[in-house]
Amino acid sequence: MKTLKIPEATIIRLSVYSRHLTDVDRKGIITTSSGDIAEGVGVSPAQVRKDLAYFGEFGTRGVGYNVKDLRQHILRILGLSVDWSVALVGAGHLGLALSSYKGFRERGFIITSIFDSDPDKIGTKIGDVEILPIDQIEEVTRQNQTQIGIIAVPSSVAQEIADKLIKAGVQAILNFAPVVLNVPPEIELRNVDLAVNLEVLTFNVGAQRF
Amino acid sequence: MKTLKIPEATIIRLSVYSRHLTDVDRKGIITTSSGDIAEGVGVSPAQVRKDLAYFGEFGTRGVGYNVKDLRQHILRILGLSVDWSVALVGAGHLGLALSSYKGFRERGFIITSIFDSDPDKIGTKIGDVEILPIDQIEEVTRQNQTQIGIIAVPSSVAQEIADKLIKAGVQAILNFAPVVLNVPPEIELRNVDLAVNLEVLTFNVGAQRF
DNA sequence: ATAGTTATGTTAATTATATCACTATTAACT
DNA sequence: AGTTAATAGTGATATAATTAACATAACTAT
Known part of the structure; x- marks a missing residue:
């Protein structure tokens, strides 16, 4: 129960990332990158990685992120794995x-x-x-x-x-x-x-x- | 046309201040202070003064702010002096x-x-x-x-x-x-x-x- | 295997924002 | 007139957030 302070702006962006990933997933795309996500939602790639880093390691170096996995992870982080x-x-x-x-x-x-x-x-x-x-x-x-x-x-x-x-x-x-x-x-x-x-x-x- | 960078958070707060001042004015109150405003909208007095300082000096030291005046100034700042x-x-x-x-x-x-x-x-x-x-x-x-x-x-x-x-x-x-x-x-x-x-x-x- | 390439995770630097502490000014009161 | 209390304005400090840089890990092709 460590109380690491997470910026609200990060939470808002995570929400936007997850929505973007839903779209990407619907297109049948399997793998994405911080660069792709950044372009899709209008932020910097470093920002995307930093935001995710608050919560763990979700990607593979040299490869990127699995779209479905990352989406699920973010939904879980946001508390959206339950109704x-x-x-x-x-x-x-x-x-x-x-x-x-x-x-x-x-x-x-x-x-x-x-x-x-x-x-x-x-x-x-x-x-x-x-x-x-x-x-x-x-x-x-x-x-x-x-x-x-x-x-x-x-x-x-x-x-x-x-x-x-x-x-x-x-x-x-x-x-x-x-x-x-x-x-x-x-x-x-x-x-x-x-x-x-x-x-x-x-x-x-x-x-x-x- | 100096491009002094003003935080968006400041603009949002100014909007809230102006609404608060409208209420205060309706109550017939003539003069207020950064402390009053701060209490009314839930921020610190220093924040109120700092926000206003981006745009000029609107108060009187030792006295406070004229409610109607300050309200008008903020509306003007926000671009709300016209429809x-x-x-x-x-x-x-x-x-x-x-x-x-x-x-x-x-x-x-x-x-x-x-x-x-x-x-x-x-x-x-x-x-x-x-x-x-x-x-x-x-x-x-x-x-x-x-x-x-x-x-x-x-x-x-x-x-x-x-x-x-x-x-x-x-x-x-x-x-x-x-x-x-x-x-x-x-x-x-x-x-x-x-x-x-x-x-x-x-x-x-x-x-x-x- | 090994070199080259790619893209993450992380640390460091920079920039932005908020807070604090102090100074200056005004009004009220004695 | 002088003193005190109140409160705006402001420069310095601290905190937070963003950006940039880099070291590491995984994949690819020769």
Whole structure:
């Protein structure tokens, strides 16, 4: 249980590598190299090797990497060798988009419950998952042993939902509300702020000013 | 036109600061400090001051920052003192979620055109914007002088759409397709990969292994 | 066998980013 | 007016991440 510090950027790249390797594998290619991967995803070969080196030796010198093997190794590293139960809170446009997003299920993220406060939505289904009222979050999430919560509700209620999810025992939260959430340190939290992404773009478009 | 290199992390934080300042301003608070801001958004006071120092001096020593002033300065820095015309390509669940996302308009991002390939969708409206066919991207985007394109289409066609948007003269692209896009260096590109975000979480949940 | 080639794994150097500690400035109060 | 408290701005330091360089291992061909 050595706590070697691994950069988050490395984790993000590993995720991208694994997706790239899935594509390469589908083309029937058996062997690849740090150079190939680097070219495929737009980083340097040294970066690819360094990222992998945090976790072990997966290649053969002079030869390269076996595509299937390396892919499996990375998926294992990312914790994707098992399925994850996900609770989605908020069945608005964004919630609907997330629940129908193929990429989640492909990677082993199964949305096992959906919650909303709108009485008109409660009882209806998205796919084969029934929309439940907010006050059932704790009971249902605990019962399903759900580890991950996705917050897709308005900012005004996001903290309240986060508290409920944590009380229900989730270990990680993906938050789409543009607000700073307060969570205990043992809870993994990531924020996806859609407007921020556009703002980085507009800054860069005008960045010759600085 | 000095090209002082500014960390992307700084830009992201500035965006968060400005949103925080909007909240603080709404509460009627006139003056704030690096310490207040730091506490409000979860970073260190030194970080706040360092981030601002890239762009000038906005505060008064011993006193702090005027909330409205600082907010305006940051918005100006981020390029948000003017509106931006945005073209949205893909009117699926995600496209619908993005087009109805309040946060965009609030920050000056106006979706001026929406495109999709589905004949059933073409001609219908989202809000007051009509969905147009893909082959009108170039003409309409150029006419509107649209600077930003959002790609919310399947991975298989994302590169093709990117090419069209670039040909139409957009300067920046926000890509939601989980694929590595190839764009010329003068085009600003950001990728939002929803699955990657969950994978960073699952890695961290199991990270005691390393 | 052996030399040559290729590509990994790893150490070292460089670059980038964040933190810290100090200085300067302002306002308030006595 | 002088003193104290508060807080921005900044240069120095520490930490982190990326890039480059290199030594090692495996394969190929003669």
